[in-house]
Amino acid sequence: MLSFSNLRLRRGPRVLIDGLSATIHRGQRVGFVGRNGTGKSSLFAMILGDLQPDQGDVSMPKNLTIATVAQEMPHTDQPAIEYVLDGDAELRAVEAALVEAEIVHDADAIAHGHERLHAIGGYAASARAARMLDGLGFKPDQINNPVDSFSGGWRMRLNLARVLMTRADLMLLDEPTNHLDIDAVVWLQNWLLAYEGTLLTISHDREFLDAICTHTLHLAELKATLYTGNYSQFERLRAERMAQQAAISAAQQRTIAHLQSFVDRFKASAAKARLAQSRVKMIERIKLVAPVVADSEFSFDFPAPDKLPSPLIRLHDAAVGYCERTVLSGIKLSLEPGQRIGLVGPNGEGKSTLVKLLAGELDIRNGEMTRHPDLRVGYFAQHQLEQLNPDASPLDHFKELDPKKGEQELRGVLGGFNFVGDRVFEKVGPFSGGEKARLALAMVVYRKPNLLLLDEPTNHLDLDMRQALEIALSDFDGAVVLVSHDRHLVGATCDQLVRVCDGVVGEFDGDLDAYAKWLSSRGNTPRNEGGGKSSERSPRQNDKAAKKQERALRETLKQAEAEMEQLQKAMQQADAEVAAPGFFNQDKFKVLAATQRQSEARRKLDEAEARWLAAAEAVEALAN
Numbered sequence: 001m002l003s004f005s006n007l008r009l010r011r012g013p014r015v016l017i018d019g020l021s022a023t024i025h026r027g028q029r030v031g032f033v034g035r036n037g038t039g040k041s042s043l044f045a046m047i048l049g050d051l052q053p054d055q056g057d058v059s060m061p062k063n064l065t066i067a068t069v070a071q072e073m074p075h076t077d078q079p080a081i082e083y084v085l086d087g088d089a090e091l092r093a094v095e096a097a098l099v100e101a102e103i104v105h106d107a108d109a110i111a112h113g114h115e116r117l118h119a120i121g122g123y124a125a126s127a128r129a130a131r132m133l134d135g136l137g138f139k140p141d142q143i144n145n146p147v148d149s150f151s152g153g154w155r156m157r158l159n160l161a162r163v164l165m166t167r168a169d170l171m172l173l174d175e176p177t178n179h180l181d182i183d184a185v186v187w188l189q190n191w192l193l194a195y196e197g198t199l200l201t202i203s204h205d206r207e208f209l210d211a212i213c214t215h216t217l218h219l220a221e222l223k224a225t226l227y228t229g230n231y232s233q234f235e236r237l238r239a240e241r242m243a244q245q246a247a248i249s250a251a252q253q254r255t256i257a258h259l260q261s262f263v264d265r266f267k268a269s270a271a272k273a274r275l276a277q278s279r280v281k282m283i284e285r286i287k288l289v290a291p292v293v294a295d296s297e298f299s300f301d302f303p304a305p306d307k308l309p310s311p312l313i314r315l316h317d318a319a320v321g322y323c324e325r326t327v328l329s330g331i332k333l334s335l336e337p338g339q340r341i342g343l344v345g346p347n348g349e350g351k352s353t354l355v356k357l358l359a360g361e362l363d364i365r366n367g368e369m370t371r372h373p374d375l376r377v378g379y380f381a382q383h384q385l386e387q388l389n390p391d392a393s394p395l396d397h398f399k400e401l402d403p404k405k406g407e408q409e410l411r412g413v414l415g416g417f418n419f420v421g422d423r424v425f426e427k428v429g430p431f432s433g434g435e436k437a438r439l440a441l442a443m444v445v446y447r448k449p450n451l452l453l454l455d456e457p458t459n460h461l462d463l464d465m466r467q468a469l470e471i472a473l474s475d476f477d478g479a480v481v482l483v484s485h486d487r488h489l490v491g492a493t494c495d496q497l498v499r500v501c502d503g504v505v506g507e508f509d510g511d512l513d514a515y516a517k518w519l520s521s522r523g524n525t526p527r528n529e530g531g532g533k534s535s536e537r538s539p540r541q542n543d544k545a546a547k548k549q550e551r552a553l554r555e556t557l558k559q560a561e562a563e564m565e566q567l568q569k570a571m572q573q574a575d576a577e578v579a580a581p582g583f584f585n586q587d588k589f590k591v592l593a594a595t596q597r598q599s600e601a602r603r604k605l606d607e608a609e610a611r612w613l614a615a616a617e618a619v620e621a622l623a624n
Contacts, residue, residue, distance in 0.1 A: 001026040001170065001198050002047070007056035009042055015222060016042050020056070022217070022226040026169075029192065029199040031209040031231060034219030036434045036462045040202045043224075044068070044172050047200070060170075067168035069176065070159050077146040080138065080158055084129045087165030091122050120167070132161045135187035136180070137347040153179040164191065173201040177208055177485055178459050181347040185485050186516050204463050206231050207487040259283050259475075278340065278495065282474045301416070302476045305450035308337040309372040312451050312479055313358060318367035320350075320357045326365060327353045331505045333498070335451060339479040342494035344508060344515055345501040351483045354500060355381070355453050358481060378449030380457050384440045390429030394419045394439050397428070401443055417442040433460030441469075450478040458486045487512050563604075571601045 007020040016039030024030055032040040045051040046058060048068060067087075076083065086092060094116050101109035117123060133143050136157045142150075147158060156179045163171065177185045189211045192199060203209055209216070209231035216227045216234035227234040259279045267276045312335045319329035327350040335341075335358075343351045356362045359379040360371075389397065398410040414424050417438045428436065437460045445452070452473075458466050466489060473480055473493045484490050490497075491512050499508040499515075508515060574597050 001028075001060065003057075003059045005057045005059075007058065008054045009039060009046060009051070010054050011039075011042055011051075015054075017219065017224050018222045020224040022224065024198065024200070024215070024226075026198055027196065028215050029195075029213050030201070030215045030217055030226075031213040032200060032202045032217050032219065033204075033209070033231065033234070033463060035464055036432060038219040039224070040219055041174060043219075044174060044200070044202065047170075047172065064170055065166070065168045066170045066172065067163045067166040068172040069156075069163050069174065071174075073152055073155050074147050074158060077148055079144045080147055080150070081126065081129050081133065081143045083147050083158055084133065084161045084165055085125060087162035088120075088125060088167065090120060090167070091117075091125050094120070094122060125165075129161070129165060132164055132191075135184065135191065136161055137184045139348075157184070160188075168197055170198045170200070171195065173199070173203075175202055175204070177203060177205045180485055181351075182344060182485050182487060182490075182512075182515070183346050183519055185487070186519055204458065204461060204466060205486050205488070206463065206466075207491075255471075256283055262475075278474050278493075281492070282471065302445045302452075302472050303448045305337075305376065305448050305478045307374040307376075308450055308477060309374045310336050311370075312337065312372055312375050314368075314370040315357075315364075316368040318357070318369050319365040320353055320362050321365060322353075322362075326503075328357075328500065328503055328505055329365075329367075331357075331367070333505065335479045335481070337450065337478055340473075340494045340496065341479075341481045342490040342497050343481065343483045343500055344490075344497050344512075345499050349501050350503070350505075351500045352381070352455055354505060355379075355455050355481060355483060358451070359453050375451060376447065376449045377451050377453060378444040378447060379453045379455075380441055380444045381455040382459060384444075385433070385436045388428050388436055388439065391427055393425045393427060394442075395424040397439065397443060398446070401446060413446060414442065434462060434465065437461055438465065452476065452478060452480045454480065455483045456485065457482075458484055458489060567601060567604050570597075574601050 002024040004020045004022050007017060008015065009017040009020075016037075032043065034040055042051060046053060047060075048066065074083065078086075094113055098110065098113035098117070101113055121128070130140075130143055134140070138154075138157070147155060150158065160173075160176060160179075163173070176188060180188065185205070185208060189208055192212045199212070201209075201212070211230075213230040214228075216229065216231055218225050218227060218234060218238070227237060229237075259282055263276045263279050263283075313333070314335075315331045315333045317329075318331040318333075319326050320331070321327040331354070343354065345351055353362065357364065357369075359377055361379075392400075394414050395407065395410060398405070398414065399407075402410070411424055414420075419435075419439070419442075428439065431439070437457070441457060457469065461469070466486065470489055470492050480493065482490060482494055497508040497510070497512070497515065499506055508518075510518070574594065577594050577597075
């Protein structure tokens with residue numbers, strides 16, 4: 001499918017990649033990972049023909065259909081669903097040919113057109129596009145709205161949907177999850193798992209990479225190395241190699257000792273039990289991947305809050321909204337120091353609205369809201385990147401933030417966020433999105449908040465910076481409320497999930513895996529899509545239908561349980577095979593086959609569990 005031979009690639013005077021030789025086979029799903037600036041997007045540009053290598057060869061089949069997401073915002077008054085359907089170029093060509101044939105009454109051309117339309121699934125194309133838009137978070141009454149009526153983030157989702165409509169041999173996705181919430185990310189990864197072509201994706205979302213990738217291309221220090229397996233498997237292999245380096249091992253032990261000292265001091269304290277437990281989890285993770293973390297250029301701590309009052313904020317039967325519309329009501333929430341809350345829920349249901357209420361950017365409509373006098377909020381949201389002064393330097397921003405502080409002290413703070421040397425004097429305007437996000441985050445935590453409100457903080461951050469953020473959050477004594485599509489960050493840092501859905505805020509009893517199953521069962525709930533009234537039945541007919549439905553559901557439960565038992569055995573066998581000593585040293589085709597069996601077993605087990613959960617909830621609903 002795609003072969004690189006002794007490739008050297010540069011942008012301007014700077015060499016990005018030197019000596020890349022690798023082959024990507026048809027049907028593989030490859031995650032491109034590495035720090036920002038290592039050449040991931042440049043490799044994409046080269047594959048698309050927008051950039052030529054300085055040395056070496058790139059070979060791919062002729063007439064290869066390649067699809068990639070346009071980075072520019074679309075501007076058109078075309079209905080959203082028609083814009084998405086345009087992604088299927090052959091469909092549009094066949095439709096146009098049919099119109100011409102019908103004008104001139106060419107019976108043969110009309111017959112051929114309808115035959116081709118049937119072959120490519122053209123009659124179901126509109127339904128397919130509508131399902132894609134639904135999966136990406138668009139409401140049914142929005143899909144015929146003009147493209148220009150949507151905000152920038154939603155138009156980028158339309159660009160993504162347009163690409164998914166393309167029946168491409170090779171798909172290139174650069175940060176496809178950046179403008180999505182967890183619900184849409186879960187839908188997208190399921191769609192990509194069913195995609196039969198070859199997929200190359202750049203992503204800093206490790207859960208997404210783990211779910212979809214069969215291979216990982218790691219770019220670092222002018223080299224690009226292709227690993228078999230998803231991100232976690234790559235990380236383990238790389239960690240094993242790096243663990244041999246004495247300096248990194250020493251860094252690992254220092255980090256563990258730092259965290260362990262806190263655990264030893266406070267493990268017996270009821271007030272600090274939750275914080276101590278979070279550090280125990282971090283120690284367990286560091287023992288696995290510490291060499292990768294220690295190799296990162298990012299390492300910072302959030303400054304300790306001056307005061308930790310309790311509670312920080314208390315809401316009782318509160319309501320919040322915009323203009324005449326109430327978005328959330330009946331909110332009951334108390335935030336204490338040490339709490340780690342992850343907000344989950346479908347897009348547009350009010351997660352960001354709740355965060356703005358906590359930040360003080362929205363007023364309460366009714367109910368009660370008590371904010372402690374010593375509350376100090378650190379609020380990070382994407383709009384803050386737009387508020388940075390493009391003509392000012394990072395140091396200028398901090399001087400404006402704290403005019404009394406000396407330059408050396410401020411440069412020390414900036415250095416922790418990797419703004420070093422002359423970089424602190426450069427204008428912010430040309431900075432990358434990741435650099436601007438780092439600067440905005442540094443400004444948020446500089447004020448020593450005791451409550452951190454983080455609304456999608458990882459957009460534009462690479463994996464190294466996300467790992468550093470994860471560690472810093474685990475060591476933060478204040479409270480954290482997090483909204484993020486990065487499921488790994490949510491799972492690693494939050495010990496409580498709060499679901500925002502249907503105008504209600506309430507604790508979700510379960511982890512992110514349970515939430516994904518809830519999403520699946522919610523999506524499988526039968527709906528009256530026709531919008532008409534259902535036919536009336538007698539009580540006897542209803543009782544008979546209910547019993548019939550219950551029997552069918554219990555049969556589904558029985559089948560799912562049997563299937564789950566078999567799949568769990570297959571999963572255990574696959575896990576044992578991959579975990580065996582020397583597994584990755586054997587023939588690469590055997591490794592590929594085994595990892596694919598492992599991924600397939602995991603996928604089928606998740607599907608069986610989702611069916612079981614949906615049937616169990618339906619049985620319980622009938623019983624009530």
